[in-house]
Amino acid sequence: MFNSLRKFLNKWKYNQWNYEERMGIEEIIMSSKEDEQMKLYHTGTQDDYNALMIELEEEGYKWNEVEKATENNAWDVFKDNTVVIKECDADLGFSSKGYCERIYIDTPIQKYKAKQDKVVKCHEDAANAMKAFSSGGVSMKNENTDNVNNPAHYTAGGIETLDYIKAKVKDYPSYVAGNILKYVSRYEHKNGIEDLKKAQFYLNDLIEWMESE
Numbered sequence: 001m002f003n004s005l006r007k008f009l010n011k012w013k014y015n016q017w018n019y020e021e022r023m024g025i026e027e028i029i030m031s032s033k034e035d036e037q038m039k040l041y042h043t044g045t046q047d048d049y050n051a052l053m054i055e056l057e058e059e060g061y062k063w064n065e066v067e068k069a070t071e072n073n074a075w076d077v078f079k080d081n082t083v084v085i086k087e088c089d090a091d092l093g094f095s096s097k098g099y100c101e102r103i104y105i106d107t108p109i110q111k112y113k114a115k116q117d118k119v120v121k122c123h124e125d126a127a128n129a130m131k132a133f134s135s136g137g138v139s140m141k142n143e144n145t146d147n148v149n150n151p152a153h154y155t156a157g158g159i160e161t162l163d164y165i166k167a168k169v170k171d172y173p174s175y176v177a178g179n180i181l182k183y184v185s186r187y188e189h190k191n192g193i194e195d196l197k198k199a200q201f202y203l204n205d206l207i208e209w210m211e212s213e
Contacts, residue, residue: 037088040100041112046174049075050181051114052084056092063092070186073178079171083109176206 043049057069074094083100085093187195
């Protein structure tokens, strides 16, 4: 009887050890899958955000599987508390740093800093586009075209959306600068001169806004 009891205990210990080891391996695998599935990037500045969006767009990431990464200036919502959520299925999201710390407890938030060469390139692209406006015969005056100054998404309920944004956004220049860089960085591979005109529209609006201050 003693031998039978000892065999039973040994078998139980073996099964328990095997279960714990298997569960430990599964936890490691699940943790590894979570790491592969999601990345969290804290972007403390507009330049950091812009550089990250360029990088993610090159990797094929989109907002809601529709908008390219550079087509949405989400940084303006949470500013220096913005965290970009990189999903495994090439989808993007964003939230505040505090929210991500509470919800994604097991996923570390990486501090993303723009490489200086990418920041310089963004500003050089903007400067070169402005030069192209004058040298290429593109007028710097606002042109009243539907696709540039008054597209459908610029108005809502009879209210100019940009006027609403100016009233609600604390740092309007940063919002506009983000849109200028967005259209300048994508014009060669997307909408060509129409994107340059949109960048021109935002630039002119920013100049007008600053002169009125």
